[in-house]
Structures are given as C-alpha cells and as structure tokens.
Amino acid sequence: MKKIDYYGYLFILPFFIVFITFTIYPIILTFYYSFTSYSGMGSPEFIGMDNYARLVTDTYFYRAFFNTIYIWGINFFFQIAIALLLAVLFSDLRLRLKGLGFFRAVFYLPNLITIASVALLFGILLGWHHGTINHLLLDLGLINQPINWLNNPTTARWSVALIGAWMWFGHTFIILMAGISGISRDYFEAALIDGANRWQTFTKVTIPLLKPILLYVLITSLIGGLQIFDLPMLITDGMGAPQGSLNTMVLYLYNQAFRFNNYGYAAAVAYGLFLITVMFSVITFKSMYRKSAKEG
Numbered sequence: 665m666k667k668i669d670y671y672g673y674l675f676i677l678p679f680f681i682v683f684i685t686f687t688i689y690p691i692i693l694t695f696y697y698s699f700t701s702y703s704g705m706g707s708p709e710f711i712g713m714d715n716y717a718r719l720v721t722d723t724y725f726y727r728a729f730f731n732t733i734y735i736w737g738i739n740f741f742f743q744i745a746i747a748l749l750l751a752v753l754f755s756d757l758r759l760r761l762k763g764l765g766f767f768r769a770v771f772y773l774p775n776l777i778t779i780a781s782v783a784l785l786f787g788i789l790l791g792w793h794h795g796t797i798n799h800l801l802l803d804l805g806l807i808n809q810p811i812n813w814l815n816n817p818t819t820a821r822w823s824v825a826l827i828g829a830w831m832w833f834g835h836t837f838i839i840l841m842a843g844i845s846g847i848s849r850d851y852f853e854a855a856l857i858d859g860a861n862r863w864q865t866f867t868k869v870t871i872p873l874l875k876p877i878l879l880y881v882l883i884t885s886l887i888g889g890l891q892i893f894d895l896p897m898l899i900t901d902g903m904g905a906p907q908g909s910l911n912t913m914v915l916y917l918y919n920q921a922f923r924f925n926n927y928g929y930a931a932a933v934a935y936g937l938f939l940i941t942v943m944f945s946v947i948t949f950k951s952m953y954r955k956s957a958k959e960g
Contacts, residue, residue: 779894786823
C-alpha cells in the first residue's frame, strides 16, 4: 500500500471518533448500567439480572407499552390512509391534477415545525374553557358544553395520535408518491384501456407494485411510533397524564432516569424497548414477505 493511501484514514478519522464517542460508547455503557443499581451519584452497584426481572413483571411498563401501541396504531392508520389517498389522486391518469410540487411542500410543512411549537399550538386549540376547537363546536351546535380533551384518557390519546398523523402524513405522502412515480405508466394505461375502474386499478396494480414502499413506511413508522416521547411529554404534565394514558415507553424510561434517578432500571427499559422494536420489525417484515411470496 502506498504511503499516500494512509491519508484517506485521516479524513474519515473524525467521523469514527464522533461515532464511537456518541453512539457506540453510550450503547455499551447503557448495557452495563442495565445490570446495576445506579442513581447517578457514586459508583454503580452490580445487581445482575434484577432490573430485567423487574421489567418483566412491571405493570407500569406494560401499560406504557399499551399506550404506545394504541397511539401509534391510530396515528399510522390515519397517516397512511390520507397519504395513500392523496398519492393515488395525484397519480390518477383520469384526473391529471396540477400543482403537485406546491401541494407536496404544503403537506410536508407540518413536519418542519418544532414539536414544542406544535404542543403549544394544540394546547391552545384543545384548551378546555377557552380552546378554539371547543368554541367552534359550540358555535356550530355540535356540543352543549366544552370538552376537556386533554383530561380524558381516550380523547387525550386520540388527540396525540391525530396530531402525530397531521405532522407526518406529508412525509409519508412524498415517499408513496415517489414509489408510485417509479411504477411504469404502461401498467396504468393498460388498466385504463382494459376498462378497469379506479378501485380495480388501485387494488390490482398500485398496491401490489407499491408493497416494498409500504413495507418500508410501516417498519419506519413502527420504529418511530414505539419511540414517541416529545408530544406526550410537552402537551400535558410530562408524567403521562391524564391517568397515565399518555405514559409511553420512552416517557416512562425518561422519568425513571431523570425524575426518579433510577438510571440502572431505565437502562434495562431502554434495552427492553430495543428488543420489542426489533421483534415487531422482524414480525412485520416476515409476514409481509411471506404474503408476497405466496401471491407470487
């Protein structure tokens, strides 16, 4: 190897230093802490598998898991439904809608707003006595008295889920639109010539050819959904109110570490969350792959 070849390592060395320092080292340290009792002060005390044994029987963690899946499920349903509908409409050869670039930017705009601003905005809109939504519904005669949206477990979960869908449907729309654009127009033109209606074109052409993109959207959305933290943290008291309905797994992890100074158990929760994410991703991928293989 020539001497000049070694200079290349100098250019990539900063990346590896940052990567090891801020990614690899924290992962290894967290794994070590998960086997200890550590409050952030003094030296960690090694306790073996006690944190993991506690995690398996922790009802609060299971409830946080249920809350996370509940919120993500609603979020993903509306997110994918709206994004897929818009992508199909903009790619329809019969409609030939104009202004795709403009609408793509408008739909993606909520994703660019900081989550703190979104939480503040919807905290005002969903306010009990002076909230804009309550005033609007009262003026329309749809309700008789103001609804305390963020103080009821069901409406609080739905509110957070729908806010998340509003923020992310534009991102999903762009991905699905790119996937549909990658499908040859010959398929759609052939379906149109053969007399297929929109529903037949959608189910027999668009969806089968879009499955790899849908799988990508599903897995990435699932990974992101299992890590939901910022909106439940900011929109109420940061402890999962009301009645623990917004206490997601990452929020539970955060509170264990930084409110209760239980870093050892929080590290075990982090690895529990990691295993759940991997398990759900593998199951989703395998089920989609087997279904595609059978149809093929």
